[in-house]
Amino acid sequence: MTRKRPNIIAFLTDDQGYGDLGIYGNPDLDTPHIDRIGQEGLCLNQHYTASPICAPARAAFLTGRYNHRVGALSVESNRGLDRIALGESTIADLFKANGYATGMVGKWHNGLHDMRYHPNNRGFDEFAGFLNGGMNYWNWIIEYNGQPKWSDGRYLTDVFTQDAIEFIERHKTEPFFLYIAYNAPHGPLEAPEEDVRPFVEMEKFTRAVCLTYGMIRRMDTGIGQILDTLEQHGLAEDTIVLYTSDNGPVHLGKGENNQTRYNGPFRGMKYDVLEGGIRVPGLIRWPAGLPQGETYDGMLHFTDWMPTLLQACGIDLQTPTDGMDVMPALQGEPQKLPTKRYWQFNRYDPIGTCNAAMRDGEWKLYWPRIEEAMQKMKSDNPPFQKNCEVPHFLMNVENPPVERTLSPPGDPELYNIDNDPHENINLAQQQPDRVHRMKRELETWFEAVEAERRRIF
Structure with a gap:
């Protein structure tokens, strides 16, 4: 039973x-x-x-x-x-x-x-x-x-x-x-x-x-x-x-x-x-x-x-x-x-046109990485190492602004994941209307989740 x-x-x-x-x-x-x-x-x-x-x-x-x-x-x-x-x-x-x-x-x-x-x-x-x-x-x-x-x-x-x-x-x-x-x-x-x-x-x-x-x-x-x-x-x-x-x-x-x-x-x-x-x-x-x-x-x-x-x-x-x-x-x-899912990641302040993606059924829109936004500050490595060597400890945590110069975003890419799971064939030029629509939807999602984050932090 x-x-x-x-x-x-x-x-x-x-x-x-x-x-x-x-x-x-x-x-x-x-x-x-x-x-x-x-x-x-x-x-x-x-x-x-x-x-x-x-x-x-x-x-x-x-x-x-x-x-x-x-x-x-x-x-x-x-x-x-x-x-x-x-x-x-x-x-x-x-x-x-x-x-x-x-x-x-x-x-x-x-x-x-x-x-x-x-x-x-x-x-x-x-x-x-x-x-x-x-x-x-x-x-x-x-x-x-x-x-x-x-x-x-x-x-x-x-x-x-x-x-x-x-x-x-x-x-x-x-x-x-x-x-x-x-x-x-x-x-x-x-x-x-x-x-x-x-x-x-x-x-x-x-x-x-x-x-x-x-x-x-x-x-x-x-x-x-x-x-x-x-x-x-x-x-x-x-x-x-x-x-x-x-x-x-x-x-x-x-x-x-x-x-x-x-x-x-x-x-x-x-x-x-x-x-x-x-x-x-x-x-x-x-x-x-x-x-x-x-x-x-x-x-x-x-x-x-x-x-x-x-x-x-x-x-x-x-x-x-x-x-x-x-x-x-x-x-x-x-x-x-x-049928729609969203992703975005870069270091520190999020950038909606960096390393972001949206799935819409078989289609995937992909914003390439902005390399400068993906880099971790060297000063953030010692705290990680310390926590491998000593028991957990209490301290004040701060997130000061990170000054960096970023390259402009690349062009968004479009893939048909069902036919091209390796994401080799960029179809953005052949599907401009789909790219435009998915760009707007990804931007709307990013603005919404970021607005919610800013309300709580």
Whole structure:
């Protein structure tokens, strides 16, 4: 008999591209346990993050709203640009208010240096992880509900796996929402040698790719252990397991440090609103409520998961979102999904004609990057490094204006994603009316989300 209140486990990995899984066609990376989620549920072929960079993507996932609306623009925690506005409700807030045990394991990166932004104050009863945008995998410092813990010699991914298993075991007799945000395969690139060796022996990858694949291999093992824990306690049938990544892969570095690797048929990477930066893995399993072993080709977006998961648990959504409950579509019922989605990212003050995109059905309008607007200030790097080396600390956070001279925006480009997923054939000159209309719609969206952000900050 199906319980009325299923459990939820949401995996959100870090810098893992669409092509970083066997189920999405990687010929060299075997990920049997992660793939199992899709093989026993649905593999989503057109699943989009809300941003091509970490903190904004996570903010949208947690609130069901475009990241600009909630104030999370970029990753510079020392400037507060990763924060979710305090007036926003997170998915954890709503699950907690409706009687769920709520837990988070892993990387937060949605507000540091002020306890009002801490996961324990954003709906999570329990938190085991770190608040910063990154952490060392061997010489780590994490915390348990605000209490720091230094490395005990274990690999950090293994620590998070064990913390997740222990949460499940503590709450196996009550409904729970567990957000598992592994920081793998985000840098620094560190992995146990036994997980790296198989890729070294293939003699076809740089050291950086071998390490990246080793990190994913180790994470895959841990996810298998978590899925086995659900089986052991009779929880698998009524637990919704969602798996995704915050953004596309990093394809940077020279020589042996070059991370460029398979990413399906897509161009671009992390930071880009090209498909390679925003189309991410999406796997969902719910034996009691979803088909098994199927693919779903409709366009889905991070903002859909908050309304979808809450409604699946019988919880009425009391806050506005930019997404919708897509469970009926996933269950095979006729449902009209949104055909229009929007993205924009640059560093510091947002620029609507820089690295911005709009999907309208099969069509995609793309404003190219303005390179000067994509650069991170060198002065913003030391605070990140410090947070890898010391426990979380409180301090005043300021976001002074960034003075920079920007090149003029390029011309918008138009692609038919159904026919040209690699975004090679720019059809803007052949479709001037469509370009004009989509430019206006993207501009209207950008003005609206920015107006809302300015009202709250």
